[in-house]
Amino acid sequence: MNDSPAAALSGSAVDGGVADPTAFVPPTVFAAEAIVDLEAIRHNIRTFRAHYPQGKIMAAVKADAFGHGAPASATAALEGGADLLGFARLSEALQLRATGEEAPMFAWLNDVPNFARHARANDIDISVSGLDNLRAVAAENTGVNVHLEVETGLNRGGTVAAEWETLVAEAARFETEGSLSIRGIWSHLSHAGDLDAERTRAQSDRLQQAIQTARAAGLDPEFTHLANSSGVSLIDPSLYNMVRLGAGVYGIDEAGIGLRHAMTLTARVMQVKRAFAGEGVSYSHTYTLERDTTLALIAVGYADGLPWAAAGKAEVWLGGKRRRVAGRISMDQIMVDLGDDPVAEGDTAILFGPGTQGEPTVSEWAAWAGTLEHEIYCGIGARINRRYIN
Numbered sequence: 001m002n003d004s005p006a007a008a009l010s011g012s013a014v015d016g017g018v019a020d021p022t023a024f025v026p027p028t029v030f031a032a033e034a035i036v037d038l039e040a041i042r043h044n045i046r047t048f049r050a051h052y053p054q055g056k057i058m059a060a061v062k063a064d065a066f067g068h069g070a071p072a073s074a075t076a077a078l079e080g081g082a083d084l085l086g087f088a089r090l091s092e093a094l095q096l097r098a099t100g101e102e103a104p105m106f107a108w109l110n111d112v113p114n115f116a117r118h119a120r121a122n123d124i125d126i127s128v129s130g131l132d133n134l135r136a137v138a139a140e141n142t143g144v145n146v147h148l149e150v151e152t153g154l155n156r157g158g159t160v161a162a163e164w165e166t167l168v169a170e171a172a173r174f175e176t177e178g179s180l181s182i183r184g185i186w187s188h189l190s191h192a193g194d195l196d197a198e199r200t201r202a203q204s205d206r207l208q209q210a211i212q213t214a215r216a217a218g219l220d221p222e223f224t225h226l227a228n229s230s231g232v233s234l235i236d237p238s239l240y241n242m243v244r245l246g247a248g249v250y251g252i253d254e255a256g257i258g259l260r261h262a263m264t265l266t267a268r269v270m271q272v273k274r275a276f277a278g279e280g281v282s283y284s285h286t287y288t289l290e291r292d293t294t295l296a297l298i299a300v301g302y303a304d305g306l307p308w309a310a311a312g313k314a315e316v317w318l319g320g321k322r323r324r325v326a327g328r329i330s331m332d333q334i335m336v337d338l339g340d341d342p343v344a345e346g347d348t349a350i351l352f353g354p355g356t357q358g359e360p361t362v363s364e365w366a367a368w369a370g371t372l373e374h375e376i377y378c379g380i381g382a383r384i385n386r387r388y389i390n
Helices: 005-009 038-051 062-066 070-080 090-098 115-121 131-140 161-177 198-216 362-369 373-379
Strands: 032-037 056-060 084-089 105-109 124-128 144-149 180-186 223-225 242-245 263-275 293-298 315-318 321-324 334-339 348-352 385-389
Touching: 032 038, 038 056, 038 070, 038 242, 038 385, 056 070, 062 070, 062 084, 062 090, 062 373, 070 084, 070 090, 084 090, 090 105, 090 115, 090 124, 105 144, 115 124, 115 131, 115 144, 124 131, 124 180, 131 144, 131 161, 144 161, 161 180, 161 198, 180 198, 223 242, 315 334, 321 334, 348 362, 362 373
Parallel strands: 032 385, 056 084, 056 242, 084 105, 105 124, 124 144, 144 180, 180 223
Antiparallel strands: 032 263, 263 293, 263 348, 293 334, 315 321, 315 348
């Protein structure tokens, strides 16, 4: 197989035996890949199920499944035992539905025109966050399934306590008229990562009161849900009949329950060169060589999701050991200090992975950059090929 740049750019359209140079044939060897272990996603759902044996599990595949790829990740989550798929934006849910995915779906931000009509036509539950939102849904008169969001302490989306009684009264009237159907009541935790669960319990108490008020108004929601990945172990599971799992689906283990990271980010060595003591590396020469060394150029940078702020601390796994990233992280590439160890062009570096070989983890990259694992996963760009295993 010819994997040269010329071969990659050669086309399939042929005139007189000459390939069309304007046609593009995708390469079979990539400068960088995100390898997604689908069995890790299945394992994570099964692990949550062991902690939440009753009720439904919603797996969030928003933001292209936290950068892992929504179609494949959704399938793996459902195979692992998830019951529904969750999305931030309705447009995300519509895109996945268009691929043929038939699983139940819920989206909590209505970001498309005539959102109730599109949601109803595609059998997608939507969220209502306040009175104006509720009335807009009812005005479309579609009978769409709605989850009412309660403000319990996050102070983001949701209906505040002063308006809740009015909202559920109107929702009951709209449901009787057939313009919508109240399928759920929910809220979102603000401090699920805290060891001290006092705020989480307070939010749960507020949601319980809101549910009682809604039932008194004549509503009978099928689903009630509050816990996210890190909140599953903090909330009495008997209080609600669904959990929404996001970061934990992909291995971000804030609850410490034995999850597995699903993504390994790799990149090829594009060039190997000698450099000498006293020379600087990369922009502004923030890294100065203390000795003669070998440098490896790896074609991945901050445009691909590596955080610029990790420079000076970041490491990769290459040639059987950890290597320091030399100098700043550029838009498209990084340099790695090899010392005198032999590494060849075409060798593969592991930027991060599950850590089982000694390679850095996404948690370490987040710590080096002073950010969240979530942000790094979601930032892995479109130039990075996704390859699925297991």
